[in-house]
Amino acid sequence: MADSQPDLSPEVSAEDTFALPSIHRETLLSGASYSHFSPVPPRLLPPPADPSSPADSAAGEPCVLGVDEAGRGPVLGPMVYGVFYLPIPLSDPLLRDTHHFDDSKVLTPGVRASLMRTLCTSSSDLHSACGWATSSLSARDISSNMMRPGAMYNLNAQALDATVELIRGVLDRGVNVREIYVDTVGPPASYQAKLLRFFPGVKITVAKKADSLYPCVSAASVCAKVTRDVALEVLYKHHPSLLQPEDPAAPPFKEGDAMAWGSGYPSDARCVTWLRGNMHPVFGWGPECRFSWGTSKDLLEGKSGVKVEWPADEDAETTRVTDFFVAGAVAGEAADEMGTWFGSPAGLEAF
Structure with missing residues (x-):
């Protein structure tokens, strides 16, 4: 997963007017996954090495770190x-008492956007004392990994790896993380044991509803949720069906307009309606869609899609259509046509 630099052209949320640094526009639109790390506040960096001091004194201020996700089900x-x-002593007074962070699901979009703007404003107390990072796992990569022939890379494994990558990234940047709190949708004990194997010297607490129990997890929840919401809007604004509307007189999409695909969740009728109305009968959709989800599979395999049958090879091995659904060609090898098409944007002419 690339730790790329963000595109500096502004992309804004419907609720605010600042350039969210965790939106790497070109990478997002390409269908690739990526990570973003905010600058580490200087006060959290280790002091210059002093050969005469004990080794422990070279560590920065002890910090607490929270982990949460957004968009597991869409x-x-x-x-x-x-x-x-952020520093352990500041967690409750700064996040909960001063800025009123909470589980992102109970905050309005406007409040979440306002908190992110404050966090990204260099003169704010949040910016000077706190750091954050996000890992955006693209729909294309999630599907390719889950449909990998012979060795499925399931969503739980992808989520664990993303969590470990982010924590390691923070540690590698010199932050002295002493405590980690993680929100989980699965059994807390087993997930906590897995993380302890990666970070044996850190106090780790994994709990359900951690985003409402621990302020640092609430703040991580807001970072993840705002990043996903803006990413979804960027993908929608640049979708070929919107850029090339059938009606030339149709007004262009503007920030604040309702997206025709809704929230992106299968339970959202607008989402299913959009998927059905914007599906190529063979190739489906572009990098915005998770092909491994039952909703998209049912549409492709139902009456709206085209049934694809592959002849058996001479060695009697069965070739499956999912064998061609990969993120890209291996370096130095020729790419098959479907393999390079899957998960790439489709123009109106494809429909």
Whole structure:
């Protein structure tokens, strides 16, 4: 997963007017996964090495780090993991008492956007004392990994790897993380044991509803949720069906307009209606869609899709259509046509 630099052209949320740094526009639109790390506040970096001092004194201020995700269940858009860290003594007074962070699901979009704007404003107390990072797992990569022939890379494994990558990234940047709190949708004990194997010297607590129990997890939840919401809007604004409307007189999409695909969740009728109305009968959709989800599979394999049958090879091995659904060609090898098409944007002419 690339730790790329963000595109500096502004992309804004419907609720605010600042350029969200965790939106790497070109990478997002290409269908690739990526990570973003905020600058580490200087006060959290280790002091210059002093050969005469004990080794422990070279560590920076002890920090607490929270982990949460947004977008695990949708059929459209990325799943975003977020981490948020700050000095242990500041966690409750700064996050809960001063700025009123809470589980992102109980905050309005406007409040979430306002908190992110404050976090990204260099003169704010949040910016000077806190750091954060996100890992955006694209719909294309989620599907390709889950449909990998012979060795499925399931969503839980992808989520664990994203979490570990983010925590390691923070540690590698010199932050002295002493405590980690993680929100989980699965059994907390087993997930906690897995993380302890990666970070044996850190106090780790995994709990359900951690986003409402621990302020650092609430803040991570806001970072992940705002990043996913803006990413979904960017993908929608640049979808070929919107850029090339059938009606030339149709007004262009503007920030604040309702997206025709809704929230991207299968339970959202607008999402299913959009999928059905914008599906190529053979190739489906572009990099915004998770092909491994039941909703998209049912549409492709139902009456709206074209049934594809592959002849058996001479060695009697069965070739499956999912064998061609990969993220891209291996370096130095020729790419098959379907393999390079899957998960790439489709123009109106494809429909």
